[in-house]
Amino acid sequence: MRRPSLPVTAVAAALVLASTLTGCGTLGFGAEEPADIQVYTGRHYDLEQAFKDFESETGLSVEFLSGDDAELLERLKAEGDETPADVFMTVDAGNLWKAAEDGELAPLESKVLDRAVPDGLKDPQNRWVGLSMRARTVMYNPDQVDPSEFDTTETYAGLTDPTWQGRLCMRDSTNSYTQSLVASLIDKHGYDGALEIVGGWVGNDVEIMSNDILLLEALDAGKCDAAITNHYYLGRMLEEDPDLNVKPFWANQDGDGVHVNVSGAGVIKNSDSPKKAQRLIEYLAAKGQNGFVDANHEFPVNPTVEPEPLIAGFGEFDYAPINAEAYGELNAKAVDLMAEAGYE
Numbered sequence: 001m002r003r004p005s006l007p008v009t010a011v012a013a014a015l016v017l018a019s020t021l022t023g024c025g026t027l028g029f030g031a032e033e034p035a036d037i038q039v040y041t042g043r044h045y046d047l048e049q050a051f052k053d054f055e056s057e058t059g060l061s062v063e064f065l066s067g068d069d070a071e072l073l074e075r076l077k078a079e080g081d082e083t084p085a086d087v088f089m090t091v092d093a094g095n096l097w098k099a100a101e102d103g104e105l106a107p108l109e110s111k112v113l114d115r116a117v118p119d120g121l122k123d124p125q126n127r128w129v130g131l132s133m134r135a136r137t138v139m140y141n142p143d144q145v146d147p148s149e150f151d152t153t154e155t156y157a158g159l160t161d162p163t164w165q166g167r168l169c170m171r172d173s174t175n176s177y178t179q180s181l182v183a184s185l186i187d188k189h190g191y192d193g194a195l196e197i198v199g200g201w202v203g204n205d206v207e208i209m210s211n212d213i214l215l216l217e218a219l220d221a222g223k224c225d226a227a228i229t230n231h232y233y234l235g236r237m238l239e240e241d242p243d244l245n246v247k248p249f250w251a252n253q254d255g256d257g258v259h260v261n262v263s264g265a266g267v268i269k270n271s272d273s274p275k276k277a278q279r280l281i282e283y284l285a286a287k288g289q290n291g292f293v294d295a296n297h298e299f300p301v302n303p304t305v306e307p308e309p310l311i312a313g314f315g316e317f318d319y320a321p322i323n324a325e326a327y328g329e330l331n332a333k334a335v336d337l338m339a340e341a342g343y344e
């Protein structure tokens with residue numbers, strides 16, 4: 001264990017709110033007094049440790065309510081001035097963009113955040129910052145693929161080559177990871193260009209699966225040769241089975257870099273404690289980075305922080321700066337495009 005646990009009384013407690021939201025990651029302690037900082041979070045990965053670390057560091061208490069990004073945003077809007085929430089945290093930059101465009105976030109003014117988070121991983125208008133980075137890249141079975149088969153400039157588009165016929169597995173179109181990847185392709189290649197790429201995958205008889213773990217299992221079993229998944233699922237599976245026969249290939253390294261997305265956060269406009277809220281975000285972006293990202297095998301956004309050893313072993317890579325506006329604004333087009341291409 002990297003860090004000692006605090007007694008239960010000091011840890012983040014669930015918001016005492018009647019809720020139909022799924023309580024993924026929420027601790028079940030009813031709070032007598034509201035905490036200093038209340039977080040609405042769509043992030044489902046191991047938040048407790050990072051919040052405990054912050055509490056022991058600062059003496060400020062944190063509560064959080066987890067749920068679906070879109071539901072939490074609706075809740076925030078419905079609550080308006082009355083919201084108990086101070087920080088909005090999501091798993092997709094497009095959702096952060098949407099919250100900001102809907103006027104729910106207050107601008108961040110912070111030298112700590114200016115230093116901690118690179119421009120390519122935050123809002124150009126400073127309404128939110130990325131806090132953890134995940135790469136959606138190509139994975140392959142090394143017994144069946146020589147990495148020289150991949151196009152190093154346009155790796156995702158390269159999978160339309162007929163040499164990949166019958167060898168591909170990918171994630172379903174209802175998934176936000178797929179939607180943001182396709183939105184990024186529309187942003188870069190235009191609608192018709194992206195349609196050609198997605199249609200090319202379909203033309204290669206891509207097999208569609210409903211989660212990233214299934215994709216990696218199919219690669220390991222030799223049922224598919226190459227797939228596109230988030231890198232941290234490979235981290236998770238390798239942790240359990242170091243002999244898993246799957247390797248990552250960093251896409252677009254001779255082009256604009258691998259497609260990445262972030263979990264991130266902003267201060268809620270109607271927060272009663274915006275300074276404390278910003279302090280939590282600053283902590284997660286700087287001193288608390290490892291506590292926030294490591295357990296889920298994500299990459300730190302902060303370039304001065306080392307990734308945990310398992311994913312550091314995947315090698316260094318360049319990434320394309322996130323275009324949250326495109327992920328958010330082109331989401332509906334991405335969904336339409338996949339339907340048009342016959343990508344399920």
Ligand SMILES: [Fe+2]
Binds near residue numbers: 230
């Ligand atoms: Fe995930």
